[in-house]
Amino acid sequence: MPDDAADRLFAEQYVTARQKFLDQAERMDLKVRSIAITEKGPQEENLSTDFVWIGNHEASKLILHTSGVHGVEGYPGSASALWIMEGIQSGELVIPEDTAIAFAHIVNPWGMAWLRRYNEDHVDLNRNFLPPGEAYDGEPANYARLDPLLNPKSFPKRGEFFTLRALWISFRLGFANAKQAVQEGQYTRPRAIQYGGSQLCESSQNFIDWCTSNLSSVQRIVWIDFHTGLGPFGVDSLLVSESADSSALTARYGSRVQVLDPAKSVAYKIRGGIQSGIEARFPDIDWTSITQEFGTIKPIPLLKLARAENRLTHWSGKPPLRRLRSPERSAMLEGFSPDSAKWRVMILKRSRAIIEDAINHLSEERV
Secondary structure, eight states: OOTTHHHHHOOSSHHHHHHHHHHHHHHTTOOEEEEEOSSOOTTSOOOEEEEEEESOTTOSEEEEEEOOTTGGGHHHHHHHHHHHHHHHHHTSSOOOTTEEEEEEEOSOHHHHHTTOSSOTTSOOGGGSOOOTTOOSOOOOTTHHHHHHHHOOSSOOOSOOOHHHHHHHHHHHHOHHHHHHHHHSOBSSOTTSTTBOOSSOOHHHHHHHHHHHHHOTTOOEEEEEEEEEEEEEETOEEEEEOTTSOHHHHHHHHOTTEEESOTTTSSSOOOSSOHHHHHHHHOTTSEEEEEEEEEEOSOHHHHHHHHHHHHHHHHHSOOOHHHHHTSHHHHHHHHHHSOOOHHHHHHHHHHHHHHHHHHHHHHHSOOO
């Protein structure tokens, strides 16, 4: 990897990251489909998810790379997409003739531009893709018990002892149970963390519309959804659903494969996840859906900064631009996209490596 790769690929603002992506697409003579959302960015700039397709548009096999579902995580996700695209351009990554690769660059552009994990409706888009017919209602067992700790309805004061309280309740409930309650997704408290919304959001519908328009010829998809936060620093966990053949996936992708189970992995089961929601809408496709999650900091400090940012947003009374420039939003960026050369090199290397594994996977003869 060139010494300047990390500095060159990472951006500090949404508009810069987007322009880097558009410039790379232009260098590769690729057509970009941009689908804008209604809301604007901090400088009244347009916000959009940008899609590119590399390879045969009638290909029956596809590698799908998505980033920025959780807004602020789009900064490393964008850099990783660029590094993969550069690998294709240079010939270091070779896409077979019967296979294509598509990029959905920043599924939640508002969250990225405003340094939030949530979107303009304060919705976690990775809890917003409920299957057709499932009601946007309910919350996990124990969430009501955790609500006063997770979602204080006032601005910070001294003597809250969040970390000690979080450790105590994790001990009382069991860490796996507490993790599941916090993260599963809830649909009853619009200002609380992990809110999944009351209906499909605009960005979610945009992504579904793109899939409808572009996946009609595709029979098999390996989907890599890029995320950061959970797990050891710079190490990627490859998270798959409980219904996946984890043994077969481990043979193809290595020991990093983990099932979405709070007792068995760094992650947890979720409602309304983007991958399960898309799979439910396109059931005739043979999906291999993997969440590539790169670790940053420990779980309780990560939860603490997410709680502080949510509290700032809803209870500080500060206007949007002051919230954007706040220490809480800066901490979100550092928490989900560490300013560490070592971390950035680690994620770039693994982002390209998993594409190589996906190419090999799709090249296997089906039994």
